[in-house]
Amino acid sequence: MKRFVSIMTAAIFAVLVLNAQEYRFEVGPTLGIAGYLGDINKSNMWKHPGLAGGAMLRYVANSRWAFKGNLTYGRVSGSTRDSGMKWPEGYGAEFKSNIYDLSATAEFNFFHFGAGPRYKNYKRLSPYMVVGLGTVFSTTGKGNTGFCLTLPMGAGVKFKLKERMNIGFEFTMRKDFGDKLDNVSDPYGIKHGFAKNTDWHSFALFTVTYEFSKRCTKCHYVE
Numbered sequence: 001m002k003r004f005v006s007i008m009t010a011a012i013f014a015v016l017v018l019n020a021q022e023y024r025f026e027v028g029p030t031l032g033i034a035g036y037l038g039d040i041n042k043s044n045m046w047k048h049p050g051l052a053g054g055a056m057l058r059y060v061a062n063s064r065w066a067f068k069g070n071l072t073y074g075r076v077s078g079s080t081r082d083s084g085m086k087w088p089e090g091y092g093a094e095f096k097s098n099i100y101d102l103s104a105t106a107e108f109n110f111f112h113f114g115a116g117p118r119y120k121n122y123k124r125l126s127p128y129m130v131v132g133l134g135t136v137f138s139t140t141g142k143g144n145t146g147f148c149l150t151l152p153m154g155a156g157v158k159f160k161l162k163e164r165m166n167i168g169f170e171f172t173m174r175k176d177f178g179d180k181l182d183n184v185s186d187p188y189g190i191k192h193g194f195a196k197n198t199d200w201h202s203f204a205l206f207t208v209t210y211e212f213s214k215r216c217t218k219c220h221y222v223e
Helices: 002-019
Strands: 023-037 050-060 065-079 094-109 125-140 145-160 165-176 200-214
Touching: 023 065, 050 200, 065 125, 065 200, 094 145, 094 165, 094 200, 125 165
Parallel strands: none
Antiparallel strands: 023 050, 023 200, 050 065, 065 094, 094 125, 125 145, 145 165, 165 200
16 A cells, blocks of 8 residues: 555656646747937937837746847837927938847846746746847948947746746837937037947837746756
8 A cells, every 4th residue: 555655646746747847948039119219319219119029039047037138120210300309500300220139138037937836936927127238230221320239128027828838028228339220420519428328229029938948857956
């Protein structure tokens, strides 16, 4: 009888482990809108929102920390006609730019995100903070281009829909260490520096990710 109980206990434990299998990576598409702040628009980043979308790859270090790579395309635009900007001698401008954003960010979950045994205290829903480094390449209709480093920072929320399927929403502001996103530089004649008089762009993105690459679990040790 004791042997039978031992076998049944081991079988139940094995089923739980299989059902709670953890994975190291997530991959999926992103879709949302892009915004802009700069010389042509300094007050409302959503004055002329544009479509944005791309792909992401996330490495799940543990239930609290993750590291992510994003490649995102967006379209931003602006005009001094409706932005309230007043330039010297009544001069104005407008622009439309395609931006290609590549970034690497770190995420910190407020809760232990995941699904599994109750003793691990996983939560299917968790808000998180994100910060990192990146680059952006921009092109305008006039053939002008720009390239600079960026500092992405923001917050999001993720929900585990199924064992290997997650959905989420993330908003990030991206400080551009350059002044060519809007094809306008120093309209007031004030020379810009590495972090002064530069542009910002932002993304508000919905995400869907699929987990893959099982972790190896042996003797309660997780690689």
